[in-house]
Amino acid sequence: MLDLRRLTGQELRLSEKLVEFNWGFLLLLALIASIGFAMLYSVADGSFTPWALRQAARFAAGACIMIVVAMIDLRLWMRLAYPLYGMSLALLIAVEIMGFTGMGAQRWLDLGIIQLQPSEIMKVTLVLVLARYFHGLTLDEVSRIRNLLIPLALVGAPVALVVLQPDLGTAILLVAAGAIIFFSAGLRWRYFIFAGAGVLAAIPVIWSRLHDYQRNRVFTFLDPESDPLGTGYHILQSKIALGSGGIFGKGFMEGTQSQLNFLPEKHTDFIFTMLGEELGLVGGLALLTLYFIVLMFSFNVALQCRNQFGRLLAIGISMMFFFYVFINTAMVMGLLPVVGVPLPLVSYGGTSMLSLMFAFGLLMSVYIHRNLEISRGPSAFW
Template sequence: MSMVPPALADYPWRVMALLLAIAGFGTIVLYSAATGSIFPWAANQAIRFCVFSAMALTLSRISVDTFARFAFPAYAAILIALVLVELIGGVAGGSQRWINLGFMQLQPSEFMKPAIVLAVARFYAMLPVGEIRRWNAIWPALALIGVPWALVLIQPDLGTATMIAAGGVTVMFLAGLPLRLFIGTGLTLAAIIPIAFSFLHDYQQKRVLIFMDPESDPLGAGYHISQSKIAIGSGGVFGKGFLNGTQSHLDYLPEGHTDFVFATMAEEWGLVGGVLLILAFCILFRWGIRVAMRTTDKFARLTAAGLITTVFFYVAINLMMVMGLAPVVGIPLPFMSYGGSSMLTVMLCIGIVMSIDRSNRRGQNRGNWG
């Protein structure tokens, strides 16, 4: 007989324990990145995780029908906020991405990452099965994705725009659209890459060129990637040891507490630490995929798969970026990189998937008693 009260047993404690392990490890890495101090990064990161964990657990108690009902209104509200960013948004670092609310800087584009998944999933859930291969099943979804993608791209924020497009297109693919559509679109995009490259900002063009040959400017535009590779490679199999990193402590590694936190970790914890961290993320992805496969509701299935894929894109793009396998686009590593916006987005995604998981388990329990 379980000693845990039924109300508490209904919470996804195993998933939360996994997230706590990843975030706890991230806090330790940030502590080391600050040369053995909980300030300014480790303490704030731990507090944010606690707050956003409570938010995710609260979301897990909301019914899936509620998320479906508010998918379009939430999308519209965030879209309006993106327009306001263009009109009254604050500029920092050459980008116009935030709305100053006085007590905080709001970045609406972060909220669009889960919102686009909800909106596109809601559209295909409402679409009759026989319409899935018609043009009417394609252009509304492309419009839902294209408008926020364009608004974010002109901020400019190529990384977030890519994430928004990837999340929406993933739901389109999972909804059952013909494979030839995606192959044809991919070939078309490949053909127009040279034209699109000419429209990128100078710093964005430089990122792409440096990605292709970082050693061509190791002290300039290629400095981030070069130092990241040095940090990861110098860690070896078991790392240099906790608090013994040199690339981050001597400030050779830029952004060692944000975008390149994996390099900071790998230098001190080595290949073993990197493999264990990736394995933990794989366990999280496996849980999300299983939640999507277990549900019979179309909206819930597309939403769970789309949201866990969004988290996957965070991890995959960041790891490829720090290893020199993708251009530097400013995508943080969930629960490891310092910052509130990305953690909020990821916890929103996970909280909604928890809600779908809870709905699945309640449905199974009803079936067992029926």
């Protein structure tokens, strides 16, 4: 029997949403996170503290957030897009005023109970607000100059604040996420060509304004052997660890570079290196395969969605996830300069874990409401 609610886009009951929720997708995320728990257990020399147990608790909390977010009507998330973006922007401003410095950058807010990194939240809310904005435009309206001023400001404001922290890696991710939404909304190619030409022309100015450590990262990327005990230490140790892992690895908790503390930041940015040393090429490819399945499911959600808001939101979340994986894995292999981008669901980190699970909750809301038809224009907001 045909379900008329699915055909007409009427609101589903909570029980129906729970049935529609893709529990297999949550299980897939739990499998990836479990690999992270195992690596954090190995980092701590066979102890669940201080990282593995805390990370598991964060994933459990994130799974609850994901389910709750998925149960909320997609139209409500569209109404909340601007307020959530405004809240994230206010938190970024608060970082400039009262944020504390860690690892050479002022990126965190101490809220007493938790330490929050607002830039991680902004990555999700920026995708949300751009999807909301472009939902109200027709394909012809997207490429009109006057209609691009607001979304450019929506991208530019958080990018400027993040650059001030300074966090160039996150700023690049925000720009990339914005560009993907612009492209998916139907912005004409010539604008991207002009933007690319502008960036190339501005490279000398950008280079002159980089901090010394940021320039050193570029020099190190080009020639890491020039300073093997200084700026090149991180990437050289990472390459040694990955290469020594071979095909099948040295065995769980048997890595020499990681267990003897030659490998820096092994519980955060360089956790993929540790996995490659202990579990080898096979272990690394297994994790990347799981990531690929997540990505394909996310793109499939976008293809199935019947409304523009949900389609753009799913594409934005999918590409944000891809950028996380690509930049982190390419960085530890020496294919990109070293930047502070965590490996999704695997690297230790509270804000990144919870914000990513919130994003997946939005993705699942799109999946549950994929047949929902949402009208365009101002009335859709209210």
